[in-house]
Amino acid sequence: MLLFPADPLRPRRPDDHFAAEAAAARAAGVPVALVDHDLLASGQDPARAVAAVPTCGVAVYRGWMLRADRYADLAVALAARDVRLKTTPEQYRRAHELPGWYESLRSVTPDSAWTTGADRPAFDTARQALGGGPAVLRDWSKSAKHHWHEAAFIPDLADGDAAWRVATRLRELREDDFTGGFVLRRFERFTGAEVRTWWVDGRCALVGPHPDTPGATPTGEVDLGFLIPLVAPLDLRFVTVDLVRHADGRWRVVELGDGQVSDRPATVDPAALVTALSRAHLEPA
Known part of the structure; x- marks a missing residue:
């Protein structure tokens, strides 16, 4: 199932920012459940934050950014309901915090x-x-x-x-x-627009613009051949990698992040992201 933040004022509905993704998931037959992000982010009551999640299953979170310790709280609260996150707390921390991924991508990032x-x-x-x-x-x-x-x-x-x-x-x-x-x-001098690439189990599932420049397109084709052998060994279930072209023409990695909390540009069809996840067959590890 996909877990989305609930609207703070209308807790039975997904937050407006994620409503289109939730609708696309339901249309594709993917179960959707809602969590209380404010309770999760504050650490006050993780169990109550996930009270609306059905018991028993495997889940992917799609919501606002959480600190790594709060994501671990989410995993524990869901486990009490017999729900397992496909991205473990350890994997989330490695993707979410630069020291977790830097050495693996050192040759292609500043x-x-x-x-x-x-x-x-x-x-x-x-x-x-x-x-x-x-x-x-x-x-x-x-x-x-x-x-x-x-x-x-x-x-x-x-x-x-x-x-x-x-x-x-x-x-x-x-x-x-x-x-x-x-x-x-x-500091490195870059040119052109950033590109956000979405990866599932070490394979690129979707390429699109960066949320800061949703209407911009990259100059020239994005060749990910250099990146595939670097991302796959990280053993991360669902991540984004942001790329931009260096002034000398090379593609450089600006950021790697956990895909669960990476923003989707408004110009990327929400169904495309749901389809990318579905086609990648995120099976339990």
Whole structure:
């Protein structure tokens, strides 16, 4: 079954953001159940959050982002109802947090260094490990790219105080959602629109635009031949990989994320995503 967040004001209906996917799933004969995302995200009462999920079955979550520990709570609450998530909490953490996937994709993604925690000495150690030059800052799971100059872009890693001001602002903006620690990624010059690719059990099931640029199409064909032998060994059930073309023409990985919490661009037919999942035959591991 597919699990969607319930509308906070109309708990018997899916959240409007996921309503089209839920309708497409039902039309394809895929069972749909609703969970209370607010209860899950707060950690207050996971059992009550999944009370509307039928007992006994296997599920894929399609909803708002959850911290890895909250996803683990979801798995435990569902297990008490004899429902198993196809993506385990360990797999979710590896996909959701950059340190879990970086080494496997190191050759095709910008050089990165990170901290555990948010203290200045650890940040400086990571900063110095990358050397000088510009970098992009984020935490283990997300950036503040919409606050580019104040909380994401570092013009020169050699300027420790200026870099720390950006880090401090990122920490402020992320508040309680700040995850793991700081991640510094070497800045690379890209061209054209990002592409979001959807993978099921190591195979690409769907290629489309990125949610930030839903109407944009990539320049030239997206050749995934270089990526297949890197994604498959990760042993992740359902992920997205965001790609963009480097100024020198190479395709580069911007991000890998768990597909359960990856946004679907409005220009991608929701039935296409449901069909992609169905055709990939996500059998229990």
